[in-house]
Amino acid sequence: MSIREPAVAGSFYCDDPIDLADSVMQCIGEFVDAGVHAKALIVPHAGYIYSGPVAGAAYRLLANSCNDIDRVVILGPCHRIALQGLAVASYEAFSTPLGDISVDIPACQNLVDKGLVQYSNEAHQFEHSLEVQLPFLQGCLAKFTILPIVVGACSIDDVYTVINALNVEGTLFLISTDMSHFHTYQQANAIDNFNIVRMLNFDTDLTGEDACGSNVLNGFFKFCDHAKWKIRMVKYENSGDTAGDKEKVVGYASFIVY
Structure with missing residues (x-):
């Protein structure tokens, strides 16, 4: 079996399975009935000491959806290579210290046959935006497959079309993005609060300055608006609130879409 081995275990999160499981559950805390069934989550992808509590606040809302989810489509930005379009990988499974997850x-x-995505193991090999979500999913869901997609330079319609093709019963969409980068604490709060309002309105003109996953978000929000889905913000913090200084911070926000 071809397996994509973890690239950021031991740096973005613990590489010891016992410590990792404990870390994930500390971030998630008590599972909460969200009052709705999640169709998607939007979550950050930094190291767990920075963005783990914000991501965990969204994952804990899967309590009344987890039995209905058998596949998770994960879309995140490409940080490592110059990628044109969207890419899946040819791996049969993605591995974390908590075990393997089938693709x-x-x-x-x-998707490849339809010309909607390409195969690129290179785009996936060291990409953290997808990987850091996997232990959270393993802490929330029992039996599921994943469909990891790295998103590079592309149009809104490129992402919209892929999401539309994958929107079937039993699928949870997981959108991985951070917010603003390397502003002061006060500046980041102002910028991110402004963009959170835009996200809650399904705006489709976000840029990389607003959120590193803007290409994913814009296409996803177009689909949400078309499908008449609803969105609710779960939690916002930045690295100045968690484990960093307040001179150059990164913003983190999580949302539930239903």
Whole structure:
């Protein structure tokens, strides 16, 4: 079996399985009935000491959705290479210290056959925006497959079309993005609060300055608006609130879409 081995275990999160499981559950805390069934989560992707509590606040809302989810489509920005379009990988599973997660290979191949995505193991090999979500999913869900998609330079419609093709019963969409980068604490709060309002309105003109996953968000929000989905913010903090100084911070926000 071809397996994508973890690239940021031991740096972004613990590489010891016992410590990692404990870290994930500390971030999630008590599971909460969200009052709705989640169709998607938007969560950050920094090291757990920085953004883990913000991500965990969204994951804990899967309590009344987890039994209905058998596949998670994860879309995140490409940080490591210059990627044109969207890319899946040919790996049969993605591994974390908590175990292996099977990839929905037929769905990947179907997207490639339709010309909606390309295969690129290079884009996935060291990409953290998808990987850091996997232990959280392993802490929340029992039996599921994943469909990881790295998103590079592309149009809104490129992302919209992929999401539309994958929107079937039992699928949870997981959108991985951080907010503003390297402003002062006060500046980051102002910028991020402004952009959170835009996100709550499903704006589709976000830029990389607003959120590193802007290409994913814009296409996703177009789909949400078309599908008449609803969104609710869960938690906002920045690295100045968690584990960093307040001179150059990164913003983190999480949302539930239902």
